[in-house]
Amino acid sequence: MTVNKFKFTRENLTRKITIPLDVKFDPYGRQEMTDQYVDELVQEIINPPKDYEVTRFSHEPFGLSLTSTNYQFYFFDNAVPITNVGNNGNYWKNTYTNNFTPDELYYYSNSFKNSFFKLDLYDSLNKQQQKVYITLILPVQQGKFEEVTLQNGDEVQVRKPNYQLDFIGDKEGYFIYWLRDPSVLGLTDFYMTAKFFDGKTGQFIRFMNKPQSSISGNNTNFNPEENFYYGVHLDYVNNTYSLSSFNNDFRAGTTMNPVKFYQYVNP
Amino acid sequence: MLNNDNISVVPENLQYIGGINDGLTYPLTLNQSSRNYVQGEQNRVLNLQEQYVFERNASLKFRLSSKFQFVMDNTISGTTTFNDFKNKLYYVNPELSIQGLQPWGGFPQYYEFDFFRNDTTNTHIDFKPVSAYSYNWSFAITYPHKNVDAKMSYLAPDGVAINFSASTGIPYIIKKKKINGKPLIVFECPVPHNLTTLNYVLLPVTFNNKNIYPIYSLGDEGFGSEIYKFTIYDIGYGTAFTENDLGTFKKVVDPLNVKETTSIYYCREHKVLVTNDNMNVVKAGYELNGFNPDKKLEYSALTPNNVRRISIKNATNSYSVISKKDIIITGLTDNNGLPITKVFYSLINKGYAGYFNKPKIPNQNRGGLKMGWDFNITSGGTNNWWSDTNLDAVLPLRVGSYQQSNSGGVGGKAGKTGVGGSSNNGASFTFYYNLPLSTDTTLIGDFCEFNKFTQSEFVISENYHKINYNQTVFPTSSTPENSDGYYYKPHYEVELRVFSVYVESFGGASAIDNLPNWAYYSNKYNKWIWRDLYEVGFIDQDGNGVDHPFTNDASYVFDNFIFKLIPEGRTNKGFTEVIYQPLSDDCQ
Numbered sequence: 001m002t003v004n005k006f007k008f009t010r011e012n013l014t015r016k017i018t019i020p021l022d023v024k025f026d027p028y029g030r031q032e033m034t035d036q037y038v039d040e041l042v043q044e045i046i047n048p049p050k051d052y053e054v055t056r057f058s059h060e061p062f063g064l065s066l067t068s069t070n071y072q073f074y075f076f077d078n079a080v081p082i083t084n085v086g087n088n089g090n091y092w093k094n095t096y097t098n099n100f101t102p103d104e105l106y107y108y109s110n111s112f113k114n115s116f117f118k119l120d121l122y123d124s125l126n127k128q129q130q131k132v133y134i135t136l137i138l139p140v141q142q143g144k145f146e147e148v149t150l151q152n153g154d155e156v157q158v159r160k161p162n163y164q165l166d167f168i169g170d171k172e173g174y175f176i177y178w179l180r181d182p183s184v185l186g187l188t189d190f191y192m193t194a195k196f197f198d199g200k201t202g203q204f205i206r207f208m209n210k211p212q213s214s215i216s217g218n219n220t221n222f223n224p225e226e227n228f229y230y231g232v233h234l235d236y237v238n239n240t241y242s243l244s245s246f247n248n249d250f251r252a253g254t255t256m257n258p259v260k261f262y263q264y265v266n267p
Numbered sequence: 268m269l270n271n272d273n274i275s276v277v278p279e280n281l282q283y284i285g286g287i288n289d290g291l292t293y294p295l296t297l298n299q300s301s302r303n304y305v306q307g308e309q310n311r312v313l314n315l316q317e318q319y320v321f322e323r324n325a326s327l328k329f330r331l332s333s334k335f336q337f338v339m340d341n342t343i344s345g346t347t348t349f350n351d352f353k354n355k356l357y358y359v360n361p362e363l364s365i366q367g368l369q370p371w372g373g374f375p376q377y378y379e380f381d382f383f384r385n386d387t388t389n390t391h392i393d394f395k396p397v398s399a400y401s402y403n404w405s406f407a408i409t410y411p412h413k414n415v416d417a418k419m420s421y422l423a424p425d426g427v428a429i430n431f432s433a434s435t436g437i438p439y440i441i442k443k444k445k446i447n448g449k450p451l452i453v454f455e456c457p458v459p460h461n462l463t464t465l466n467y468v469l470l471p472v473t474f475n476n477k478n479i480y481p482i483y484s485l486g487d488e489g490f491g492s493e494i495y496k497f498t499i500y501d502i503g504y505g506t507a508f509t510e511n512d513l514g515t516f517k518k519v520v521d522p523l524n525v526k527e528t529t530s531i532y533y534c535r536e537h538k539v540l541v542t543n544d545n546m547n548v549v550k551a552g553y554e555l556n557g558f559n560p561d562k563k564l565e566y567s568a569l570t571p572n573n574v575r576r577i578s579i580k581n582a583t584n585s586y587s588v589i590s591k592k593d594i595i596i597t598g599l600t601d602n603n604g605l606p607i608t609k610v611f612y613s614l615i616n617k618g619y620a621g622y623f624n625k626p627k628i629p630n631q632n633r634g635g636l637k638m639g640w641d642f643n644i645t646s647g648g649t650n651n652w653w654s655d656t657n658l659d660a661v662l663p664l665r666v667g668s669y670q671q672s673n674s675g676g677v678g679g680k681a682g683k684t685g686v687g688g689s690s691n692n693g694a695s696f697t698f699y700y701n702l703p704l705s706t707d708t709t710l711i712g713d714f715c716e717f718n719k720f721t722q723s724e725f726v727i728s729e730n731y732h733k734i735n736y737n738q739t740v741f742p743t744s745s746t747p748e749n750s751d752g753y754y755y756k757p758h759y760e761v762e763l764r765v766f767s768v769y770v771e772s773f774g775g776a777s778a779i780d781n782l783p784n785w786a787y788y789s790n791k792y793n794k795w796i797w798r799d800l801y802e803v804g805f806i807d808q809d810g811n812g813v814d815h816p817f818t819n820d821a822s823y824v825f826d827n828f829i830f831k832l833i834p835e836g837r838t839n840k841g842f843t844e845v846i847y848q849p850l851s852d853d854c855q
Contacts, residue, residue, distance in 0.1 A: 038311065042313065045313065046313060046318055049322060049819060050820075051819045051820060051821070052819055053330070053819045053821070055591060056547060056591075061397065065397065067395070067396060067397045068396070167396040167397050167399055167400075168385060168387065168396045169387070169396070
């Protein structure tokens with residue numbers, strides 16, 4: 001308020017002018033701020049509750065409410081050296097018979113039944129920075145069947161590395177259990193790699209998202225970020241996950257377009 | 268602050284001739300906003316134990332999980348001409364059916380009742396694995412949000428029925444007896460009366476202008492009768508009370524304060540908090556119970572479609588039921604205006620396969636299920652309460668339907684076998700199922716009593732649902748309007764917090780510090796009455812209290828339940844969940 005003049009007309013009455021002077025000292029509000037700061041500090045010291053609870057994510061429906069997650073693993077048959085495969089992808093087969101005999105498969109020998117696939121979900125494609133946050137195990141006791149001939153000539157059904165996981169039937173490795181509060185780590189997108197623990201050799205076999213034969217040029221010298229990963233995306237609204245190519249070009253894991261992993265052969 | 272740079276005050280004597288230069292005052296006020304900085308206020312003693320207790324009691328977030336054990340007895344057989352049903356039955360006397368001496372009939376497989384369907388090759392429904400746990404039953408989490416009245420009927424043992432409303436109290440039938448030489452009027456109730464000998468009852472009988480009577484004793488010397496019977500001393504009431512009179516009574520705690528101490532009677536109405544979409548139901552791995560599956564081999568030659576298979580009539584499995592959503596009870600009050608202390612798992616039969624749930628209100632597509640209370644489940648014949656014509660027993664939930672032609676079924680080899688074998692190939696059947704509970708759905712619950720003076724609620728009779736077969740698709744009875752069926756309890760209580768067993772009171776109308784906002788003020792006694800909420804983690808000497816694990820800023824509540832599908836003709840009382848050790852016996 002700005003007042004230039006006060007003019008008093010003559011009247012025989014007592015007049016008063018009240019001039020309020022509102023003075024605020026510098027420390028005004030500091031007490032409250034201090035209280036607030038102390039509260040925050042106390043919370044920081046005692047570790048305020050964070051929600052580390054996990055929840056279940058199932059595969060995002062596709063088609064007519066189909067929910068299965070489909071994985072296919074192709075093993076290299078070692079018929080020729082990897083450097084000689086050219087662009088022939090037929091050297092990779094969706095069977096365990098490259099690594100195990102039909103009898104080992106049919107009778108679930110220890111070497112076979114102790115083998116498993118290990119799907120690791122990383123936060124980044126960058127190998128120097130990435131951390132693995134989730135691991136899914138697919139036991140060899142799951143999967144579809146193929147017919148093989150035993151040593152004694154009998155034709156029998158054995159498992160093959162072709163998984164159709166769902167709410168019922170084969171379901172180990174189907175659900176992803178991850179933090180129900182997305183703000184705790186802020187991670188909703190992951191990158192999936194696959195390894196196979198071969199119980200016969202005691203070694204892990206790595207897998208790629210395409211056969212090495214499809215890599216043009218030198219098929220043993222390529223960019224790993226483009227060739228080892230599939231994408232995994234969590235949807236917190238519907239509590240579902242979806243799989244895609246590493247760069248999200250296409251959806252994977254469906255019955256029509258399963259996640260396909262091909263054995264990586266290191267020359 | 269005012270800008271006073273340009274204020275000039277001109278005395279009157281300088282403005283006007285003869286102006287008087289007096290009486291001018293300039294009071295100045297100084298407003299200061301500051302307070303002393305108190306060093307002591309910044310000292311905090313951190314005690315993690317206290318902090319844990321504080322956070323635990325302040326948290327109103329609950330995570331619910333439970334184990335349901337499904338127990339059933341598949342006892343009602345029927346016949347059907349619908350091929351998909353006929354080819355899947357657990358057959359009764361198939362050797363007669365194969366000869367055409369009787370229609371193909373038997374029991375539906377256990378998975379028509381179970382929480383989980385595993386018949387993935389079923390051609391009757393377009394089986395989706397994601398729905399395997401929701402084809403037959405719908406789960407929800409509900410809380411009682413208000414009291415409602417409901418029409419009821421009690422069928423007395425002598426066959427006379429009394430129709431009454433929940434709000435009128437508990438039904439009784441009068442028997443006059445001499446016990447220990449004393450003339451007593453015995454009131455036999457079908458439900459627990461929740462009375463003590465210190466209470467009074469308000470009766471629809473007036474004698475000498477009074478209708479409140481003191482209770483003389485509980486029970487009539489029969490074992491356990493003190494729960495269901497009470498007596499008043501017959502001081503010469505004459506014809507005011509006659510043998511086999513029916514009526515309803517209300518409990519009165521203080522006859523001098525009838526208005527405030529008379530119990531109210533009602534049914535709880537449940538409101539949905541969490542729908543089926545937000546519940547995970549899965550089989551509890553490896554758990555077996557004492558009931559073995561009832562299975563047999565159906566030989567191919569003794570089936571209508573010549574397919575050999577294993578038939579399972581009964582199986583009991585255990586399931587984990589987990590809510591994906593947290594239950595946050597902040598701001599919620601229950602049916603009596605008290606803070607929420609319990610929620611319920613509420614189940615309804617969905618029955619997507621279409622064996623059950625033909626709507627009783629067809630023009631509205633509602634009423635697939637029937638509803639009643641514990642006392643409506645009677646042994647020895649179906650109680651008339653459950654008749655299709657009794658609309659008071661109809662649960663008005665929405666019903667979905669789909670049609671299917673008989674020719675679409677598996678098998679159905681025309682004219683192959685049995686009476687009615689495939690004679691109606693091509694006929695169209697309509698199958699009904701109850702739609703899952705949505706958040707705008709309400710469900711009637713248990714019949715209860717609440718007393719303001721004691722601030723306590725008592726469950727008089729539990730609510731039950733009944734499913735019976737769609738007699739068009741699967742006839743089972745010669746009286747289709749009131750056919751046999753299965754009963755189940757839809758609401759399962761989960762304790763989140765607990766009120767104290769004692770009642771607190773404080774005299775005077777003015778509020779006091781820490782007076783809970785649910786305290787009841789009695790005008791007559793001029794005092795506040797309430798029950799405290801026990802601190803979480805505190806269990807009193809009678810075992811009342813909760814001690815749920817607390818982490819992630821939420822309480823984790825786990826419970827075990829037995830879900831019983833009770834066949835017609837058996838009363839719920841025939842099952843005992845826990846065998847209690849006697850507190851004392853005659854040897855002591």
